[in-house]
Amino acid sequence: MAGELFPFLHLLVLLLLTSAGFSDPDPTQDFCIPNTGSTPVDLTQLATYPCKNPTNTSADDFIFSGARSPGKFSKETGFSGLSVTTSLFPALHTLGMSFARADFEPGGVNPPHYHPRATETALVVEGIVYSGFVDSGGRIFAKVITVGEVMVFPKAMVHFQMNVGKSPAVIFGSFNSENPGVVRIPATVFGAGIKEGLLEKAFGLSKEELERLQRKFGPKEGEI
Incomplete structure (x- = not known):
């Protein structure tokens, strides 16, 4: 019996050891600021950039003033x-994090979207915001939050925000990825060029209604 189990156990161990290598490795150095010279950081080519020599770095390399x-x-x-990802703030490279600033005029909305590679925490620093997400079972988790309160949006969950106060609102979000990505639902569905017949049936839209949405969310002249 033991002899029969050995090949199975051996295979199981190999699978476990192999799967353990699928997670992101820990950094092997304190930091790695991409050495791109005077050109902007290309997020698709991060792995090809050498690290800037640590002796040539200063405190200014680790400070971002654009927010x-x-x-x-x-x-x-x-x-x-x-x-604010590595493209704007190169010092974030290899640190597994990024952040965002979101501002809302009264009644302003951050339309439904999701981040395919990151969980987000959103801290309200000004105003009153209706904030929430929808899980994979279609259940909504939403509440009005105010200054000092934080809401977390689990990775890849569709979420949204709206300023329900009478004055401007500001949120600072943080992500556990240096490149969380963003998929905006309205623009993705109606602006990406999905076949019209499919969208008409999927959403019960008339041809005229669909054309209006495509004009609204499709690429504008001059955009890629």
Whole structure:
């Protein structure tokens, strides 16, 4: 009996050891600022960049000042979002984290979206925000939160935010990935070029309604 089990146990051990190697390795050095010269960091090519020589780094390399004020607001949503990943802040490389600043005009919304590679925590630093996510079973978890409160959005869960106060609102989000990615639901569904017949049946839309949504969420002139 023991002889019959040995091949099975041997295979099981091999599978366990192999699967253990699938997780991200821990950093082998204190930090690795991509040495790109004067060119911006290309997130798709991070692994090809050498690390900047630590003797040539200074405190300035580890400071980002671009989140002091909001970016440009969308006229349609009243929302401004700044995603701070390695492309803007190279010192984040290999540290497994990034962050974002989100600003809302009164009534402004951050439309449903998700981050395929990260869990997010969202801290309200100003205003009153209706915040929530929907799990894979279709259950919604949502609540109005205010200054000092934090909500967590589990990895790859669709989530959203809306300023329900009468003054501007500000949120700072943090991610457990240096490149969390973002999939915006309206633009992905109606602006990516999915076959019209499929969308008409899936959402019960008329051709005219679908064309209106495609114009609204499709790429604008000059955009890629």
